Amino acid sequence: MIKVQGMYKRFGKTTALDALDMEVPRGSIYGLIGPNGAGKTTAMSILATLMLPDGGSAAVDGHDVLSEPMAVRGVIGYMPDFFGVYDGLKTCEYLDFFADAYYVPQSRRKTLIGELLELVNLSDKYDSYVDLLSRGMKQRLALARCLVHDPKVLILDEPASGLDPRARAELKEIIKHLKQLDKTVLISSHILPELGEICDQVGIMEKGRLISSGPVEEITAAGRGASLLRIQVLDKVSGLADFIKPRDNVVSVEQDEGALRVIFRGDPQSRGKLLRDIIEGGWVVTEFAEVRRNLEEAFMAVTGEGVLK
Numbered sequence: 001m002i003k004v005q006g007m008y009k010r011f012g013k014t015t016a017l018d019a020l021d022m023e024v025p026r027g028s029i030y031g032l033i034g035p036n037g038a039g040k041t042t043a044m045s046i047l048a049t050l051m052l053p054d055g056g057s058a059a060v061d062g063h064d065v066l067s068e069p070m071a072v073r074g075v076i077g078y079m080p081d082f083f084g085v086y087d088g089l090k091t092c093e094y095l096d097f098f099a100d101a102y103y104v105p106q107s108r109r110k111t112l113i114g115e116l117l118e119l120v121n122l123s124d125k126y127d128s129y130v131d132l133l134s135r136g137m138k139q140r141l142a143l144a145r146c147l148v149h150d151p152k153v154l155i156l157d158e159p160a161s162g163l164d165p166r167a168r169a170e171l172k173e174i175i176k177h178l179k180q181l182d183k184t185v186l187i188s189s190h191i192l193p194e195l196g197e198i199c200d201q202v203g204i205m206e207k208g209r210l211i212s213s214g215p216v217e218e219i220t221a222a223g224r225g226a227s228l229l230r231i232q233v234l235d236k237v238s239g240l241a242d243f244i245k246p247r248d249n250v251v252s253v254e255q256d257e258g259a260l261r262v263i264f265r266g267d268p269q270s271r272g273k274l275l276r277d278i279i280e281g282g283w284v285v286t287e288f289a290e291v292r293r294n295l296e297e298a299f300m301a302v303t304g305e306g307v308l309k
C-alpha cells in the first residue's frame with residue numbers, strides 16, 4: 001500500500017532521510033520506530049504530500065506522491081505529531097468543517113459525524129467545545145477528523161505521545177478497530193512495547209534509514225543477527241558480568257536478579273566459545289539460553305541505543 005524507494009531529504013547540513021526504503025503491506029498496521037531525529041516525521045510528511053523529497057520516490061496505493069499528490073490526499077488520512085483545534089468550535093462543527101473540506105455532501109454529514117464520534121468513543125462530546133476536551137479526547141477527535149473521507153490509509157505520527165496509560169489503551173483499541181475496517185495504518189511511536197502489541201509489521205529507523213523491518217515476531221526474534229542470552233551461574237554473578245562485557249560480539253550485559261541478560265551479535269560458533277570461556281573461567285553455569293526479546297530490547301540490539309524516551 002505504501003512503497004518508498006531510495007528517499008533522500010536534507011535540511012541544510014542535516015540529512016533527515018538517507019536512501020530510505022520502506023514497504024507497508026495493504027491491510028497491515030505498520031509501526032515505525034526510531035529515536036528522536038531518526039526521520040520518522042520527515043518520512044510521514046513526504047508521504048502526506050506536505051513536503052517534497054530531494055530524491056527517490058514514494059507511492060501510496062499506486063499513486064506517486066510527487067506527480068499525483070491530490071490522488072494521494074484522497075486515499076490518506078494524516079494525523080501530525082502536533083496539531084491544533086479551533087477555539088469556539090464544537091466537536092460536531094469541527095468534524096463538519098473537515099467533512100466539508102473533503103467534499104462530503106451535506107446530506108451525509110450528520111450521520112457520518114455520529115458514526116465517527118461513536119468509533120472514537122466521543123459520542124457524548126457531540127456538543128462540547130473542542131478546545132475544552134482533554135488531550136486524549138483531542139487526539140481521538142483528530143483521528144476521527146482523519147477518517148471523514150473514508151481513506152484507505154492512515155498515517156499517524158506519534159498519536160500516543162503525551163497520553164496517560166488509559167488514554168493510550170483506548171487509542172490502541174481504536175487502531176485495532178481500524179484494521180477490521182480494512183484500513184492500512186502507518187504509525188510512529190517511541191512507545192515500543194505497545195506498538196509490538198498492535199502492529200503486524202515493524203520498521204526500525206535510525207539516521208534516516210530503515211535498518212530493520214519485518215513482522216514483529218521476526219524482529220523480536222532475530223533483529224539483525226543479535227540474540228538475547230540469559231546466563232545463570234551458581235555464584236560470582238557480578239564478576240561474570242565484568243568478564244563478559246569486553247568480549248567480542250557482546251553488545252550489552254545487564255544483571256537481572258541472579259541472572260545476566262546479554263545481547264549477543266554472533267554466530268552459533270562464537271556463542272559456543274563464550275560458553276566455553278565462562279566455564280574455563282571457573283563459573284558453574286546453570287543456564288545458558290536464548291530468550292525471546294520484547295520489541296524494546298530488539299530495538300536496542302539493532303540500533304545499539306541505550307537510552308529511549
Ligand SMILES: Nc1ncnc2c1ncn2[C@@H]1O[C@H](COP(=O)(O)OP(=O)(O)OP(=O)(O)O)[C@@H](O)[C@H]1O
Pocket residue numbers: 011014015016034035036037038039040041042043
Ligand atoms: N524543518 C526542518 N528544518 C531543519 N531541520 C529539520 C526540519 N525538520 C526536521 N529536521 C531535522 O531532520 C532530522 C529528522 O527529523 P524528524 O523530525 O523527521 O525526526 P523524528 O524521527 O520524527 O524525530 P522525533 O521522534 O523527535 O519527532 C532531525 O535531525 C531534525 O532536526
